[in-house]
Amino acid sequence: MLPQHKLDRINELSKKSKTSGLSQDEAKEQQELRQEYLKVFRSTMRDTIEHVKVIDPNGDDVTPKKVVESQKKNRLQ
Incomplete structure (x- = not known):
């Protein structure tokens, strides 16, 4: 999870971009923070x-094959 101060900064920059606009440095910072957030989100997901x-309701394992293969691969590592 991204630290709260970084999430707060993302929200602050977003709000500022909608009201008064961002400087080039702020826009760059916003993009970097968003990329970091997406990286953490994707990893967690x-x-x-x-x-x-x-x-399924009958009690049968219906986990997709791709997920099962990934789980097996991770167990071997």
């Missing part, structure tokens, strides 16, 4: 998906 097991 990937980790969550790789630890999922899908069970």
Whole structure:
């Protein structure tokens, strides 16, 4: 998870861009913070998906093959 002060800064820059606009330095900072946020988000989402097991109402494991293969690969590492 991204530290709260970085999330606050992302929101602050977003609000400022909508009201008065950003300087070049602020726009660059905003882009860097957004990229960092997306990197953390994708990593967290990937980790969550790789630890999922899908069970249908009949109790059968219906986890997608791609996820099962990824889980097996991670266990071997």
